[in-house]
Amino acid sequence: MSIPDLQNPSRAAQLPWWRRLLSALGTAAAVVVVGFFGIAFAVLPINFSSASSVTLWHTLGFLAALPCAILLIWRRSAPTAVFLLTSALTVLLPLSPLAPAVALPWVLARGSRNTWIWAIVLATVTISLPLWRDWHYGVNGSVWITEPGDVALDGPTYLIGGIAILLVSIAVGGARRWAGLAAGAQLAANQVSAEAVQLRGELSRQDERELIAREMHDTVANHLSLASLHAGVLEVTSTDEQVLANARAIREQAHRATDEMRVLISSLRDSTQDGYQGGVPTFADLRALVEQTRQTGVKVNAEIAAPGLNELPPALARATYRIVQEALTNALKHARGSGIGVLVAVQPEVRVDIAVSNWIVPRAPTDYADPNWKDWTPPGTGTGLLGMRERAESLGGGLSAAANNNRWEVRAWLPWTRA
Numbered sequence: 001m002s003i004p005d006l007q008n009p010s011r012a013a014q015l016p017w018w019r020r021l022l023s024a025l026g027t028a029a030a031v032v033v034v035g036f037f038g039i040a041f042a043v044l045p046i047n048f049s050s051a052s053s054v055t056l057w058h059t060l061g062f063l064a065a066l067p068c069a070i071l072l073i074w075r076r077s078a079p080t081a082v083f084l085l086t087s088a089l090t091v092l093l094p095l096s097p098l099a100p101a102v103a104l105p106w107v108l109a110r111g112s113r114n115t116w117i118w119a120i121v122l123a124t125v126t127i128s129l130p131l132w133r134d135w136h137y138g139v140n141g142s143v144w145i146t147e148p149g150d151v152a153l154d155g156p157t158y159l160i161g162g163i164a165i166l167l168v169s170i171a172v173g174g175a176r177r178w179a180g181l182a183a184g185a186q187l188a189a190n191q192v193s194a195e196a197v198q199l200r201g202e203l204s205r206q207d208e209r210e211l212i213a214r215e216m217h218d219t220v221a222n223h224l225s226l227a228s229l230h231a232g233v234l235e236v237t238s239t240d241e242q243v244l245a246n247a248r249a250i251r252e253q254a255h256r257a258t259d260e261m262r263v264l265i266s267s268l269r270d271s272t273q274d275g276y277q278g279g280v281p282t283f284a285d286l287r288a289l290v291e292q293t294r295q296t297g298v299k300v301n302a303e304i305a306a307p308g309l310n311e312l313p314p315a316l317a318r319a320t321y322r323i324v325q326e327a328l329t330n331a332l333k334h335a336r337g338s339g340i341g342v343l344v345a346v347q348p349e350v351r352v353d354i355a356v357s358n359w360i361v362p363r364a365p366t367d368y369a370d371p372n373w374k375d376w377t378p379p380g381t382g383t384g385l386l387g388m389r390e391r392a393e394s395l396g397g398g399l400s401a402a403a404n405n406n407r408w409e410v411r412a413w414l415p416w417t418r419a
Contacts, residue, residue, distance in 0.1 A: 027072065027073055030069075030072050030102050031069045031070060031072055031073065032069075033098065034068070034069040034072060034096065034098045034099050034102060035065055035066045035068075035069035035070075037096035037098050038061075038064075038065030038066070038068055038069055038095045038096050038098070038099065039062060039065045039066070040096070041061070041065075041094055041095055041096040041130060041133075041134065042058050042059075042061030042062040042064075042065050042093070042094050042095060043058065043062055045058060045094065045133075045134075045137045057093070057094065058094050060093055061093040061094040061095055064089055064093050064095065065095055068085075068086055068089045068090070068095055068099050069099060071085055071086055071099070071103075072086070072099065072102055072103060075102065075103045075106045076106060079103060079106035079107045079109075079110065080107055080111075080115075082103045082106075083100060083103040083104060083106070083107045083119065083122075084122075086099035086100045086103050086126075087100040087122055087123070087125075087126040090126045090129070090130060091125070091126055091129055094130070094133060095130060096130055097126060097127040097128075097129075097130040097131060097162070097165060098165075100122075100123055100126040100127065101123065101126075101127055101165050101166070101168075101169045102169070104119060104120075104123045104169040104170070104173055105169055105170075105172040105173035105175075105176055106173070106176070107119045107173070108120075108170065108173025108174065108176070108177060109173050109176035109177045109179075109180055110177075110180070120166075120170065123166060123169065123170075124166060127162050127165050127166050128162050131158045131161065131162045132158070134158070135153065135155060135158045209268040210268070212268055213265045213268040216261060216264070216265055216268075217261075217265055220261060221258060221261050221262070221265070224254050224257050224258045224261065225254075225258060227250065227254045228250075228251050228254035228255055228258065231247045231248075231250040231251035231254060232247075232251050234247040235247040235248055235251060245295075249292070249295060253292070280312075280314045280317050280318065281317050281318060281320070281321035282317075283304070285321060286304060286320070286321060286324065286344065287304065289321070289324060289325055289328065290302045290304075290328075290342060293328050293332065293340065296332060298331075298332060298338075298339070298340055299339045299340070300328075300339075300340045300341075300342060301339065301340070301341045301342070302341075302342040302343075303342065303343050303344075304342070304343075304344045305343075305344065305345045305346065311348065312346070312352070312416075313416075313417060315395060315417070316352065316395060316414055316416065316417060319391045319392065319394075319395055319397075319414055320344065320352050320354060320414065322388075322391060323354055323388045323391060323392065323399070323410075323412050324342065324344065324354060324356060326384050326387065326388050327354075327356035327388065327410045328340065328342070328356060329384070330384050330385075330410075331356065331358040331408075334408075338358045338359035338360070339358065339359055340356065340357070340358045341355070341356065341357045341358070342355075342356050343355040343356075347416075348416070349416050350415075350416055351397075351413055351414060351415050351416055352413070352414040352416070353411075353412075353413050354410075354411065354412040354413070354414070355409065355410070355411045355412075356409075356410045357404075357407045357408060357409040357410070358407065358408055359406060359407055359408075360403060360406050360407060360408050385399075385401050385410075388401075388410070388412065392412045392413070392414060395414050395415065395417055396414075396415045396417060397412060397413050397414040397415055398412065398413060399411070399412040399413075400412075
């Protein structure tokens, strides 16, 4: 089982400030203590021998004591390398056994079973050898003798001390390993819990989509079919040309709405589909939308400067068409009889600008003198404007709607995106 890297610097940066402070103080204390004993093991035995080779060896140990201790700063980020380097220095030079003993727990905390075996064997050697040297120096050179002539520690005492150092180091490493396993298990449990919550949310949303699809099929689609049927009957039985034209338009629109409804219902029911899978509106569809508005008897001044409309990404083409469609619907609903202006400007690979405006139709002549006229807003729930704004913002664009010089203006801009 993998062990989470709890001592990784990136994870350490996420710890509370007091934990980071304690960690820094612990590292500083380890460097100081290991450096002190390293110098002691290198310097104190020099007095017992005048041999130049021995003196040189201990001098090298004195020079290496502090660098060996400083290596412990990286025991978290590179535990194996630090352990091997400190072990090598301890074996080759007269240094204390504390440096490899301090580095060992970090190796055991992250290592496999094989790592435990060779690391403990090496630690046994690197801890035993310095203690054996110190015991061998006797009264004249032992670190534990404060005054010449004092009684040196006996062999069993050194043995017990070495075993104690090794066991403490192994125990700390085991504790760190256990903490890593516990943290890994907790992390895995949290991930499973998060995935379960996400799955429950997806299932709940799919149930809601199924419910909406059924309701749309049983109510809206049914009403559209009835409207198309009645329009067809009217188209067959009427002799008035205007009525025939209107009935034909109603039937065609009902058929188109029914087709789009079927695609929408299919998209709602199929959780594997990536969003709405309906057709992509084209330049001709936008022109037809404007023409259908004109057929209601409203004067529409349309300027569609969209040479690249047919090359728009699907999401951008749908948003452009739906915003124009909703804005025209609002104009017909709230200001029927007033002139409507439509502007669609496409800058390929840059953006799409949309503007739909209509004259404000007052409810009474006195409305023109109302001091709050500039703050006029159309009647209704505002869900149409909200839907248009959400469409624009979902693509990274924006939409504004406000009265300006007795005209209600809806302006939107959509960035060119391949999403």
